[in-house]
Amino acid sequence: xxxxxxxxxxxxxxxxxxxxxxxxxxxxxxxxxxxxxxxxxxxxxxxxxxxxxxxxxxxxxxxxxxxxxxxxxxxxxxxxxxxxxxxxxxxxxxxxxxxxxxxxxxxxxxxxxxxxxxxxxxxxxxxxxxxxxxxxxxxxxxxxxxxxxxxxxxxxxxxxxxxxxxxxxxxxxxxxxxxxxxxxxxxxxxxxxxxxxxxxxxxxxxxxxxxxxxxxxxxxxxx
Numbered sequence: 001x002x003x004x005x006x007x008x009x010x011x012x013x014x015x016x017x018x019x020x021x022x023x024x025x026x027x028x029x030x031x032x033x034x035x036x037x038x039x040x041x042x043x044x045x046x047x048x049x050x051x052x053x054x055x056x057x058x059x060x061x062x063x064x065x066x067x068x069x070x071x072x073x074x075x076x077x078x079x080x081x082x083x084x085x086x087x088x089x090x091x092x093x094x095x096x097x098x099x100x101x102x103x104x105x106x107x108x109x110x111x112x113x114x115x116x117x118x119x120x121x122x123x124x125x126x127x128x129x130x131x132x133x134x135x136x137x138x139x140x141x142x143x144x145x146x147x148x149x150x151x152x153x154x155x156x157x158x159x160x161x162x163x164x165x166x167x168x169x170x171x172x173x174x175x176x177x178x179x180x181x182x183x184x185x186x187x188x189x190x191x192x193x194x195x196x197x198x199x200x201x202x203x204x205x206x207x208x209x210x211x212x213x214x215x216x217x218x219x220x221x222x223x
Contacts, residue, residue: 005032006123009052011043011069012036012085013061017108021056024112031119040064044072052080053123057102059086059093067096074101081122081204095137099211101204104128127207155201156216163197164218166190171210171219 008031010018018036025031034050037043039061047055055073059066070082084097084105094105103122106115118128159167162183169179176194180187194206203209213219 005030006054006119007032007034007050007052008119009034009043009046009050009055009080010036011038011040011046011055011061011066012058013038014058017058021115025116025119028116031116038062040066040069040072043069044076047073047078047080048076051078054119055080055082056119057082057084057097059084059097059105065093067093067100070097070102071100081125083118083122083128092137095211098129098137098207099215101208103205104207125205127205129207155212156218158200159197163193163200166193167197167209167213168219170194170206171213 008025010021010033012018012021015038022033022036026033034052035046037046041064043055043057043061043066044064046052057066057070061069064072066084070084073080073082081103082097082101084094084102085108086094086105087108097105104118104127106118106128110118121128156164165183166179169182174182176187176190180190183190194209198205198209201209201212203212210219
């Protein structure tokens with residue numbers, strides 16, 4: 001639990017849903033709901049003015065959707081991390097949101113306990129996404145958006161052979177513990193490799209790294 005409450009901004013065009021989130025999340029002693037937005041423009045403006053730690057972002061909103069708003073927030077280098085909410089776990093808008101810089105996503109029907117824990121995880125710098133869903137989403141995305149040149153971009157070329165191997169295992173949805181078992185190394189070693197490859201790729205977390213791996217062609221569906 002953090003020393004001070006997590007500053008949370010709610011962004012959803014449905015007032016009833018926002019009220020529901022406020023009732024559930026407002027009861028948590030370590031979460032402070034600092035504002036509400038009904039579209040992407042408001043979400044960006046309130047993020048700028050209220051400086052939340054986490055933005056709970058509906059993916060489909062009028063005027064400016066959650067994908068565009070997430071991109072705006074990330075590009076502005078605000079400290080807030082974005083947790084996207086979607087109606088369907090295989091909503092392909094999610095790929096756009098993850099690419100834009102979202103730290104993960106949950107479906108709107110997720111249990112309240114999962115939502116609370118996801119907010120805490122994102123606030124700690126972690127990523128929230130079910131590995132099998134991420135792999136399915138990115139695989140589907142890659143099938144319809146194959147790069148003209150499948151060679152890894154310059155950033156991927158900066159990785160060592162082992163770091164590339166770790167990245168490919170990340171893209172398969174393996175946890176650090178599973179990667180350690182697969183490579184017959186310690187989990188601490190895997191964490192070190194993950195940290196190095198995130199730095200070299202200039203991405204915020206492992207979700208962003210996996211998106212890059214698929215988009216560059218380093219990893220392809222079924223591989």
